[in-house]
Amino acid sequence: MSTVEAPAKARAKIKERTLRRDNWRVYPITTLVVFTAWVVYATIRAFWGAAFFVPEYHYLTPFYSPCLNEICNNVTQNGHTADAAEFGTFLPAVTRGWIPFAAVSLPFLLLFRLTCYYYRKAYYRSYWASPPACAVAEPHTRYTGERRFPLIGQNLHRYFWMAAVVISLINTYDAIRAFQGSDGGFGVGLGSLILLVNVILLWGYTLSCHSCRHIVGGRLKNFSKHPVRYWMWQQVSKLNQRHGQYALITLGSLVVADFYVMLVASGTISDLRFIN
Numbered sequence: 693m694s695t696v697e698a699p700a701k702a703r704a705k706i707k708e709r710t711l712r713r714d715n716w717r718v719y720p721i722t723t724l725v726v727f728t729a730w731v732v733y734a735t736i737r738a739f740w741g742a743a744f745f746v747p748e749y750h751y752l753t754p755f756y757s758p759c760l761n762e763i764c765n766n767v768t769q770n771g772h773t774a775d776a777a778e779f780g781t782f783l784p785a786v787t788r789g790w791i792p793f794a795a796v797s798l799p800f801l802l803l804f805r806l807t808c809y810y811y812r813k814a815y816y817r818s819y820w821a822s823p824p825a826c827a828v829a830e831p832h833t834r835y836t837g838e839r840r841f842p843l844i845g846q847n848l849h850r851y852f853w854m855a856a857v858v859i860s861l862i863n864t865y866d867a868i869r870a871f872q873g874s875d876g877g878f879g880v881g882l883g884s885l886i887l888l889v890n891v892i893l894l895w896g897y898t899l900s901c902h903s904c905r906h907i908v909g910g911r912l913k914n915f916s917k918h919p920v921r922y923w924m925w926q927q928v929s930k931l932n933q934r935h936g937q938y939a940l941i942t943l944g945s946l947v948v949a950d951f952y953v954m955l956v957a958s959g960t961i962s963d964l965r966f967i968n
């Protein structure tokens with residue numbers, strides 16, 4: 693008869709900080725550099741207050757969606773004028789640079805990513821070295837886990853997921869609106885395709901979320917009586933295997949989408965048109 697040993701109460705007494713021989717520092721350092729660069733870029737763009745919308749083709753950068761400032765209305769560029777605010781203008785038209793035009797959605801998106809299981813692993817390792825990598829002892833003397841303030845707030849992730857679903861629906865609407873030609877009818881440009889790919893990847897990230905997996909398939913005694921939820925849980929579980937990849941790819945796709953809209957909206961380049 694096999695016996696089950698109780699888990700060790702303390703770390704094994706090994707003098708070395710780690711027995712790993714690979715270059716384990718690459719992951720936390722790369723993560724730190726990429727995340728910091730992304731946050732700097734996103735902050736600058738969110739507060740910039742310009743080059744966010746192309747009225748001719750109705751391209752709206754995801755960093756400004758939904759655009760809720762009065763300045764989002766009557767945007768003019770190249771002789772074309774249109775409204776980027778399609779869900780009302782709740783925010784006062786304060787001077788650019790004070791409040792992001794998407795001030796309602798950005799905090800939720802930030803908190804959604806900040807509390808994401810994948811990002812937690814990534815920034816605990818790279819910013820806090822807690823631990824720096826698998827099988828590498830952490831420099832901290834105490835480990836308090838996520839059961840106390842402030843980290844207990846990570847449990848709110850499921851609610852931020854719900855907000856993210858609503859914002860993804862708005863991004864989907866933006867991507868559909870981006871299939872507009874210069875005469876106001878149907879049209880396809882490189883910007884339409886970039887915004888479309890970005891929103892598909894955002895759905896990949898949102899639906900592959902661990903909380904989503906629990907929401908669709910959790911709290912059931914058995915799956916046999918819930919075939920639809922079982923099927924949904926299976927699909928989300930498949931996506932979930934690539935959740936970390938979606939988390940990283942969408943950081944890139946958001947920057948590409950925003951940067952392209954910025955270049956066209958500022959008149960730096962013209963949109964590459966395929967239809968109309």
Ligand code: FES
Nearest residue numbers: 808809810901902
């Ligand atoms: S676990 Fe990453 S978004 Fe939910």
